[in-house]
Amino acid sequence: MSARSWRWWCVIVAVGGAGCLNIATLAAQDDLPRSLDSRVKIELFAENPQIATPTGIDVDSQGRVFALESNTHFPPADYPGPKSDRLLVFPTSPAGGKAETVVLFADGFRHAMSVLVAPPWLRTQAGLAADAPATAAAVYVATRRSIWRLHDDTGDGVADRREELVKLETRGDYPHNGLAGFALDGTDWLYFGFGENLGESYSIVGSDGTRLSGGGEGGNIYRCRLDGVQLQKISTGFWNPHANCVDALGRVFSVDNDPDSRPPCRLLHVVPGSDFGYRFRNGRKGLHPFTAWDGELPGTLPMVAGTGEAPSGVLANEGLGLPDDFQGDLFATSWGDHRIDRFVLKPRGASYQSLAVPLIVGGTNFRPVGLAQAPDGSLYCTDWVLQDYNIHQRGRIWRITGITPPREPAVDLHSVGAASAEMLERWLAHPRLALRRTAARHLARSAAGRNTLQTVLQANDSAPRARHEALWALLATSDAGPLPEATAAGLLRGGQGLERVVLEHLGTAAMPAPAHTPKGVVQGLINDRLATDTRPKWDPAALVPALARAKLEDPNWPAQLASIDDPFVFSELIGLLARELPVDRLAEFLNADASRRSPPLRLAALLAARRVAPRDETLAGLGLADRDPRVRQSAVQWVAEEKLSGLRGAVEQVFQSKDVTSGLFVASLAALAMLDGQNPAEIDRLPASQYVIPLATDAQRPASVRVQALRLVAPNDTALTPAFFDSLWATADKSLQLEALRSWQGGKTREIADRLLQLPQDPQVDRGLRLESIVVLSELAAREEAGGPARALLARLMSDDDPLISIEALRAVRAVTQPDDVLKTAVTDLTARVSRTGTEPSDALREQAAQLALLADLWKLPTAPSLKPLLEPRPTTKEEWVYALGRGRGGDPEAGRRAFFHPAGAGCLKCHTIQGRGGRVGPDLSRAADTMNRMQMVLSLLEPSAEIAPQFVAWTMELRDGRQHTGMIVHENEGKTVLGDAEGKTVTLPTAEIVERIPQKTSVMPARLYDRMTLQEVRDVLAYLVKGSR
Known part of the structure; x- marks a missing residue:
């Protein structure tokens, strides 16, 4: 709870x-x-x-149910129940049914949460006498502050003694x-x-x-x-x-x-x-x-x-x-x-x-x-x-x-010791874990039984669960002695299925040899993960414990491991470097001559250096000087969390960088706030005016920094004035001018309406800026009355001699749901003009035709027959889409960005963020190119529900009054649950009013989203995600 x-x-x-x-x-x-x-x-x-x-609850081998009753978790002042938490025991009947009796096993607890009854194979280790009756029990109870072990030595269902094994010393006193x-x-x-x-x-x-x-x-x-x-x-x-x-x-x-x-x-x-x-x-x-x-x-x-x-x-x-x-x-x-x-x-x-x-x-x-x-x-x-x-x-x-009863009755674990060796061996593969483990431990008590366990362990045709139990019994039984090195070596050969367990116990008393992971095993596991055309020989999970117990015996391993895209492997690479390399060697991965090494390897070395020498400002400084933004971002975090105030100036230098990313920018803001003594818990309450607005307005800062700052300014912030827009435009820096247009989009478009009506038709303005201004202009067109100046301008731009201007204007008028006569006439004229071409149509001409056809569909008008010969065949199946997107014309990342963030486009911007802009409902796609290949992107677009990351599962919430809302959980705190839908809109629900939550197998991302785009727009958006998001 x-x-x-x-x-x-x-x-x-x-x-x-x-x-x-x-x-x-x-x-x-x-x-x-x-x-x-x-x-x-x-x-x-x-x-x-x-x-x-x-x-908490547990059931012992006798079928008795042990359950904790809480009487101390925020009791009301007049609570009439017991004054302490109690451990109760409910006997069960083979026939099932409700419990008829209940026994108080123990009380006197405060904030009791969990209970565990020691299983039969651990009775003596848990402190019971070897000759204790079968009904005797050793029971572990976890309260907020203690782990207790209770003993019922006589088997009467009541604890006779208790001992505190683990205790928590703290001022904290929240119950759970x-x-x-x-x-x-x-x-x-x-x-x-x-x-x-x-x-x-x-x-x-x-x-x-x-x-x-x-x-x-x-x-x-x-x-x-x-x-x-x-x-x-x-x-x-x-x-x-x-x-x-x-x-x-x-x-x-x-x-x-x-x-x-x-x-x-x-x-x-x-x-x-x-x-x-x-x-x-x-x-x-x-x-x-x-x-x-x-x-x-x-x-x-x-x-x-x-x-x-x-x-x-x-x-x-x-x-x-x-x-x-x-x-x-x-x-x-x-x-x-x-x-x-x-x-x-x-x-x-x-x-x-x-x-x-x-x-x-x-x-x-x-x-x-x-x-x-x-x-x-x-x-x-x-x-x-x-x-x-x-x-x-x-x-x-x-x-x-x-519904169907078990196919056999449960074996009494206290009678297992009387079974034959053959029966014990059979039970090693039983579906019931407790029976498998009890049988294995009984076999481990004798030399003959241990030989049986060795045979099962080394037989590839033995059931995997039987082999695991045999191995654990041999490792856990002191009479068995250490596992022979030859046995361990045999189990470490690929394909045995037990590599992970063996590797987890290397160097322990039960398996002292080999003391660390053999070099050949590490290399074999690495090769397995690097291979893309062969079936794995080893369990991929085995690489994690292998690295945890490895020596750095090959200088090529760090680079090889860094190339494996697996966070579990990367985590172990950090540990391997920290364990095996001294500070000066780690510095070699980070100094100016390390540029030939991959960014993931430099990143691993930086994180290892922090583990080894957390107060070393020289090492942290090397990370801050790295050219890779992710390395620098981790270095910034190091400086902030370790409070290396001597490097504050180096962190500030991030804001003089020409290649700062949104992640690095935000991390640096957070770092400065930490170094300045701000409470990190209040990061979401820091006013933009404290750090962001000064950076955005500082003309001495690099344009890249001002761009990142602008992306963090809310669209309705009072700092976004027409005068500020003019100052950004006067810099003549294209990136700042583009970001100025994007910053005023969605919030204060009307305040710069006069500028927007001039920019698209000014031939002296950069073409990319003209195209971007048309994107923003679409918002004005959508809001104004029929015949308004923005609509009139878009009507003229549709016939511009520059086909890209024409295409962007066509896309912009999609925002107008009720077209007026001026727009209809412009569309009709352009249709006739496009249809009259007497030469082999260009790609641009085909896209104009596709835009006109899509516009006609949105406006519920018939597509002109004269356009149809110009239209590229529209895919109708997944296979056809994959084929179409993998051949023909390539995509334009810049056009893809405009389509992605277009208010009249497919709606990508409503849910997804890229480099600080966009919605917060769906996944941040800023690093899409680093996490998905192009084909994965295609399939995610075609089948958004095929694979949904855990945090983006949609939920249907039913409220106490019967209403239902479906969406992704965007935020949940302080008694409020915020859901986001496919349009990027959010609804806030009182958490206490939600009576049922049902996970959905269908993504919030709409199916057939590609129907809202031309085929070329899909190609362009993919090109933007592959290249432009980097």
Whole structure:
């Protein structure tokens, strides 16, 4: 449950008696949760007064449901319930049905969030006696400030003792942004998350005294051993990693609980050392240019998928209780969107991508939190029920199962030790993870069993899950001794499928040899990623742990790795350089002689240098002097965040640069604000007059800087006066003159109407400026009455001897929805003139004909038959479009820019930004050429819904009053949700009034957008994206 969602207004329901609200009353208020898959059902397992406001949940090997009841999360002053959080146990029946009894296992907790019952194979490691009864339990509970281990030694269902394993020392006291989110991996590491703590300083202390401190960096993920020792920080850059899981192949996933103003919430693939970009100290909204949400900044990692609002539980399905095709999929709850989503993972480089597919959906009073899997494969989830952050004595637990019962009963894990060796080996491939792991650990206890595990491990025809369990059992069992080097070497040969796991454990006590990744393995993995015409030999994800444990044994590796377009690989390249190279070597990558090295390599070296010597102004200064804008941008961020005030002047020099990009410009503004003592959290409130307007009006600045400043000035800013326009025009600098026209477009066009009526017809004005002025003139034409001066001028320009002027005028009059007689006459005359050509028609003539045909279609007029011989055949299928755009005439980037930003064009500017101009609804296309090739751009235009990035998924929001709105989430903060539609228009909804959110598989970008353009305009826009966006 996210810190933002929790700010909703509270509805305190006064009830009498036991304070329970039965399911019938809830049903009258709202729809109960239901499955969208006909093979799956959801049924009520428990409800208040059995449990109230539940949070974390787990199910032990006996099928008992352990659930935390919150009684301390903002209790009302007159709250009649218990004074502390409680851990309750619900026995289950093989026949299913509702819980009949509930046992208080333990109480006395404050702000309890997560619970984990130690599985049978870890009972002794978790502190239980070897001869403890099967019903005995070791249970881990995470509260905001502590991780507790509780023991029921006698098996009576009540905790006999407890010990604090990990403690959080901080002034922060918000209930659910502290410690939470347990997960166990195959070698018995216990993972947990820690939220942003509202930026307060903190120390997390393990049971052996290990102390990890910080503050303001955002949320982190840690791990420790089952007794709280060997505490380690694994990952950073979260808002609040409230729930985590480890899947059957050992991959760690987390759901980040709040996006604040950077929706959506995130499903993340966590690897050691990863950074997901969020920085609380830069402002909780996440809008600062030094904060990333989807890998926008170098060294940070992207999300796997966007999730529903306030994801609070995540689980990797491994069992028999759900349809077979769900095996291995991830499930996540969404407290704010009243649903449970399914995620099918698809490889993407060294990581994965997915899309939230709703499985269970409910109404307003379905607020799923925790998620756990039972021995029979069914899922259990806790339900907070009401939207109130204050506790309210409502609560439920639901059970999710397949319609068809499991094909076999769940094996009692406490009886596994009595099974034959043959049965244990068979169970290594069982769909139920707990049974696989228990069988593997029993085999690992004897020499004969370990031989069996070795055989399974090295057999290529063994089931992948069986091989993973065999490997983990051998690594986790001390009696097995270190894994033989020959075995490790064999598993590192390409095609074995276990390379990633083996590489993750190189150099550990369980696998001391080889101590680091062999050179041949690194080179093989690199070659695999560089090859484009062969099937990969290795798992692409294996390159990440390979680099994490590699020595820099080949001087060619940095350049090769820098050429791989994969943020996970790039992150490890930074680590490799920082680990292996001293400062002077890193400086060699950055000095003036380094220009022969690629920008990505110089960028990696700069980020590595910051890790090694964060206070070294010389190294940072080398980055500021680099010719590549992205390198300089990272150097600017370094200077600001490390407060290297001695380099303030060097940062200011960015504003004397002739090749400044919008990213570098904005980063430099933010850096100066930081160095000047401005609160980075207030970056979105800095007035333009403080930094931007002075730069835009300073005639001594390079034109490129003034251009960037102009792009940040709002169209209605009072600084945009006719006199300012005239001063920019008087510079005679074409780039400034163009930007002046673009700055007045959309806001203060009428104030410079007299200039706009003169520029297009002045032969002394540069042709490109004349063309751009016609684009702006179209806004005047659209607003004025019939026969107005702008329309009359466009009518004359249609017949201009310069075909480009004529074409631009034709495009401009598309803005006029009700043409007057003057425009109709001009179109008729031009049609006759174009049709009379007696020679082979030129490309320009054909485009005039195409513009006339498109204009006739928009004005609901018949296309003149005389034009048809001049028209290029219009593609009708995707294949024909691909063919047409790949042959024939090339595109003109400048014409493409005019078409892209044209108010009467296809509408690209309404949603997309390029170099600081345009809408903020869709993806920023400033670096489109760096992220997509031309064919990908073509396919995105032809099929916008074929592949949608997580943060640009469209959502249908249903409000409490029944109204629905569909669009992309542009902003969500302070109780407001802002949606953007295909026209770039936004609507603001009260977040508290949204009762259901449904992700759409259709992009907000309209289908057949190309129908609003001529074929040549499509070519031109593509040329602009390929070349002009750079």
